[in-house]
Amino acid sequence: MLTAANNGLARSPTHFSGITMPVEIIPARPAHASDIARILFHAFGKISAEHGFPSDVDSLELGGMIAQLVTTRPDFTGFVAIDNGHVIGSNFIMLADEVGGIGPITIDPAHQGRQVGRRLMQAVIDAARAKGFQRLGLLQDSFNTRSLSLYASLGFTVREPAALIDIVPAEDIDPGIRPLTADDLDAADALCVRLQKFSRRNETRAAIDGGFGPLAKLRNGKLCGYLIPGIFGHANAESIADLVALLRNAAAHGGSATKSLIPLRNGDLFRALLTARCRVVKVMNQMTLGDYTPPTGTWLPSIEY
Ligand SMILES: CC(C)(COP(=O)(O)OP(=O)(O)OC[C@H]1O[C@@H](n2cnc3c(N)ncnc32)[C@H](O)[C@@H]1OP(=O)(O)O)[C@@H](O)C(=O)NCCC(=O)NCCS
The missing domain is CATH 3.40.630.30 (Gcn5-related N-acetyltransferase (GNAT))
Structure with missing residues (x-):
């Protein structure tokens, strides 16, 4: 045999x-x-x-x-x-x-x-x-004991609980929000590096080029936040109010933009969305392998990392 x-x-x-x-x-x-x-x-x-x-x-x-x-x-x-x-x-x-x-x-x-x-x-x-x-990341469903154990046994560490949330669309369009363009890339990525501690420049460019509906929020002519909508997107913003405005304006377009992943240790962001009547679908764990520096400020992960 x-x-x-x-x-x-x-x-x-x-x-x-x-x-x-x-x-x-x-x-x-x-x-x-x-x-x-x-x-x-x-x-x-x-x-x-x-x-x-x-x-x-x-x-x-x-x-x-x-x-x-x-x-x-x-x-x-x-x-x-x-x-x-x-x-x-x-x-x-x-x-x-x-x-x-x-x-x-x-x-x-x-x-x-x-x-x-x-x-x-x-x-x-x-x-x-x-x-x-050197750095790898993933998100897994917290109810999935098999995937949680498999990833942990391979060296991944749980870093952040994140809720998948149904976003309630904004009733009024925010005049400070417009589509993110290639001209915004430098400012958007500088914000990402400052908050998430690594660049997502290529991913953000792909979202602009691929027509995934990324949005920019501006204050006094300067970028104060951006969002690539949906669970395959991510976001960074100067304030919780900026991010909530981006999320709710994106959700007004419907489809995949009505769902987002919210880091739960940002309690003020979570509460702001609950106050807007957003609903939690499930809780996930962000896990990482290799180098890791905790993010700061107001940011959203993607379903990938
Ligand atoms: C999650 C998934 C990818 C894992 O693949 P798999 O081939 O079933 O898993 P494996 O057999 O390779 O490994 C599972 C490991 O977890 C361990 N395990 C399973 N349940 C466990 C538990 N409750 N506690 C601790 N360990 C557990 C197993 O013993 C095994 O470890 P071992 O190799 O040391 O024996 C697969 O089950 C799947 O497709 N699930 C549905 C889709 C999904 O959940 N995808 C992942 C999204 S995050």
Whole structure:
């Protein structure tokens, strides 16, 4: 019998016609997108339903959009796990700026608990390290004891609880808010480095170029805050009032802009949003691996980091 023992690929074998086949980890390609989309939909749907929460990937169509994005954008690196020729899981890392942002990771529910997730996590960590990235980050659902334990066992530390919040749209448009443009990049990134302690310049430029609806808030002609809306975005602002105005003006456009991740240790920001009747959907943990300097001031993470 052919066995894959001790060849480095043999940690999650499958038995097939009497032959023990290792699960292979290979680079993700656009041709894998439909399998990745299906697993994103089913894996997030199952774990969320088990805990009574809405799924982050609530349709196959959304799964398809995410899979297409992460398998085609040059700033994403990804891997799929192949079992007997079938994709059974995937994981991605965004390597756009100074911090690598991990996710989404999903394993086909029929294959969970076989250390495939651990191997896919190690694959993106190794890929990031090979490119010289010292800081990695991710956000995980606090109800997900398996992912929490997996990431912690790989060296990640919980840094910040963050609530996914439904933002109530502003009733009046703030005249100090306008679309963020390439001309704002220097000021926006200086604010990001001051508050979050690292640059997100490439990510912010991609949001401007990609038409993701980023907004700038100005006071006396100077940028005092910016927001890339939705959970894939992030924000930095001089004050809580500036950030709340940005969030609520963005939410007036509807769609993904109505959801945001709020760092819960910023109690005044959380209370300002509760006062505006915003609703908490669930709580997540921001976790990091490697160098970490705590952020200061008024900022928002993305679902990546
Ligand atoms: C989370 C997920 C990616 C993990 O992948 P997986 O292949 O199922 O997990 P693995 O078998 O590689 O590793 C799980 C580890 O957590 C450990 N673990 C699981 N539940 C645990 C618990 N309650 N307490 C402590 N450790 C736990 C396991 O023992 C295992 O560690 P080991 O390798 O030392 O035995 C996968 O289950 C999944 O796709 N879940 C649904 C989607 C999702 O939640 N994605 C992550 C979003 S943050």
